[in-house]
Amino acid sequence: MLMLLTFGCQKVELRKETTFTKGLLNFSVSIPGQSTEYASKIVGPFNDGDTIYIEVPTTEEEPIDVTKLRATASLEHNSHLSPALKGIMDFTQPFTFQVTDGEGNTKTHIVKVKPTLPRTTFRKLWFQNAEALGILRTNISGMAVAGDNLLIADFSGGSAGSETVGVRVHDRSTGSFKKVIPAPTTFCMQVVADDAGHFVVNRYNIYSAGFILYYYDNVDSQPQTILNYTAAAGAPVELGKKVSVIGNLKQGKAFVYAAVPNNQRSQIYYWEFNDGVPVDTTPSIISYAGASPWNYAVIQRESLAANSGHYLTYCNYNSNDPDRQDGSRFLHFTPTMDVTPMHTTNHYYKVLDFKVFDINGGKFLAMLTQGYWAWDATHLKVFDITDPNNMALVAESEGYRDFMLFESEAYGGTNYNRTGEVAVAIEGKKATIYASMSTNAAANAGVMAYQMTYNR
Numbered sequence: 133m134l135m136l137l138t139f140g141c142q143k144v145e146l147r148k149e150t151t152f153t154k155g156l157l158n159f160s161v162s163i164p165g166q167s168t169e170y171a172s173k174i175v176g177p178f179n180d181g182d183t184i185y186i187e188v189p190t191t192e193e194e195p196i197d198v199t200k201l202r203a204t205a206s207l208e209h210n211s212h213l214s215p216a217l218k219g220i221m222d223f224t225q226p227f228t229f230q231v232t233d234g235e236g237n238t239k240t241h242i243v244k245v246k247p248t249l250p251r252t253t254f255r256k257l258w259f260q261n262a263e264a265l266g267i268l269r270t271n272i273s274g275m276a277v278a279g280d281n282l283l284i285a286d287f288s289g290g291s292a293g294s295e296t297v298g299v300r301v302h303d304r305s306t307g308s309f310k311k312v313i314p315a316p317t318t319f320c321m322q323v324v325a326d327d328a329g330h331f332v333v334n335r336y337n338i339y340s341a342g343f344i345l346y347y348y349d350n351v352d353s354q355p356q357t358i359l360n361y362t363a364a365a366g367a368p369v370e371l372g373k374k375v376s377v378i379g380n381l382k383q384g385k386a387f388v389y390a391a392v393p394n395n396q397r398s399q400i401y402y403w404e405f406n407d408g409v410p411v412d413t414t415p416s417i418i419s420y421a422g423a424s425p426w427n428y429a430v431i432q433r434e435s436l437a438a439n440s441g442h443y444l445t446y447c448n449y450n451s452n453d454p455d456r457q458d459g460s461r462f463l464h465f466t467p468t469m470d471v472t473p474m475h476t477t478n479h480y481y482k483v484l485d486f487k488v489f490d491i492n493g494g495k496f497l498a499m500l501t502q503g504y505w506a507w508d509a510t511h512l513k514v515f516d517i518t519d520p521n522n523m524a525l526v527a528e529s530e531g532y533r534d535f536m537l538f539e540s541e542a543y544g545g546t547n548y549n550r551t552g553e554v555a556v557a558i559e560g561k562k563a564t565i566y567a568s569m570s571t572n573a574a575a576n577a578g579v580m581a582y583q584m585t586y587n588r
Contacts, residue, residue: 152234153177156213157206159184159243164202164220176206180239183226187248192585193255196247198223203243210234249587254514254538257564260307261578268296270577272568273373274322275553277304279329281351282555282566284579286312287320299323299333301351304557304564307579316346316355321372325555328380332388336372337363343372345388347381347408359388359403359410366414368392371401374485378433382408385436391429391446398423398446400431422471423461424448428550430485434464441466443497445483449550456481456504464520474523478536479513480504484552485567491586492561494518496537500552500567509542510552512567514584540582545571561586 156178160171172184190196199222205213211233221227223245232238262270267286274285282304288297293314301310313333321336333355335344340363346355358381361367370393379386386405401415423429429446443464450458460483462474481504488497495518502510514537517523522535529535553568563584571577 152208152210154208155211155231155233155239157208160204161186161201178241183242185244187246190247198245251588252537253585255583257581257583259580262574266309270571270574271549272570275555275568276323276325276331277555277557278325278331280304283323285323287315290318292318322375324375324377326377326381330381334372334375337367343367358408374430376432379436381405387433389431391431393428396425432488439467443488445486447482472520475526477526482550485554487554487556489556498554498565500554506548507546512540514538543569545569545576547571
C-alpha cells in the first residue's frame, strides 16, 4: 500500500493511480495471555479460494486449546472482512470468511489451525542417585542398555566378582534393581552392549593385566572370553578405559574400539569380529595426527561398512589454561581424513562421553559435557547432526535451534576422574537417553534418564 503521509493540519492523501486489489495480507492467531503470534508461512496476497494453514506449537503434556485462540487479520487499505473476527475464536473446524478489497472484489479464504508438535520433544523421566540405585562405587565407569535392562558398572579395582562387585542390572524403565552380575575378573572397567542386546565387560590394562573382553549373551549367561590382548603382546597402559562396540558380537560382523588414554600419538585400537571371533587378535591402529596429545578419548564407528567414517571426542585437559583454549574437541572424520569439527562453543570444556544414534533417517548426538573444574556443572546435550556441516554453527547462527535441540538442567558434584557415560535405547521414534553422574558422593552420583520423541 502506497501512502503519502503529511503532518500538521494536512490530511493523509492516497495517490490516485494506486489500486487496492490485494485484500488479505496475512492472518495470524495467538494464545490468550501470550504475545507470540502464529501466522501462515505463506505470506499474502492470497488468491480466491486459498486455504491458509497456521501451525501452532503444542506438547503432549499441555495440548493447545484450539477452541480459544485470538485471531488477527492484516488487510490492505479500504478492505473489509466478513464475518468480523471475534475476540476469542474456536478453530476446531476450518474458518471460512470473505475479504472485499478496496476495488470491490470479494475473495473467499479458509483458515485451518494445525496443532503441531515440534520436530523433537524432550522430557525428563527420572534421576536416581547412587544411594537409591544401590551403587557402592560412585565413580561410575560404564553403563549400557541391553534389552529391557540398564547395566551399570560397579567394579572395585583389584577385587574380583562377588555379590557386591560387578555389573548391576536394573529395569531400564523404572531404574528398579534386579541383580548383580559378578565381575569376571579384577580390574574391570566398562560394560558395553552391542546392537543385538548382547554385552561385554572388559578388563583394562593396568599393572600389566592386559585388555580382555568377556562376552555375555544375556544377563543370565556365563562370561566367555573373546579377546585377550596382553601387555606382552603390546597392549598400551590403561587401554580399555573407554570401549565402544558396533554390530552383533554373536552373529555377523562387529567392531570393538578402545582409545588409548594419556597417549602422545593419539592412537585408537580396534578389532573386527565375525560371528564372535576376532579376525585378528592383533589390533588395527588409527593414529589421529590432527589431535593434540589427549588425556582421554571416545570413538564411535559410524557403520559396519568398510569405508565407514568415525565420530571422535578427545580431551587435552590443561591444568593451567586460564583462557580455556584446550579441553575437548568433537568431530567426524572419513577414511580419507576429511574432518568436520564441532564448534567448541557447543559444549563445555570436557566432553565426558557421547552416543550418535539414528531415528527415522535423522542422525542425533547425545553428549555429556562438563565445565573446566572438577566441581563444575554437568549437562546432557542433544544435537541434530543429520547434516554434519551444522556442527560448525554457533548460537547466533541461523538454524541453530534446529541443530542444538536440548540441554538438561545442571547436575552438580565433584568429578576428578573426568568420567561419565551415555547410553541410548531406541523404540520407534522415541529414544531414551541415559547419562551417568560420576562424582565423589553418593547423594549426587547416579543416573539420569530423558526421553526424546521425534515428531516427524
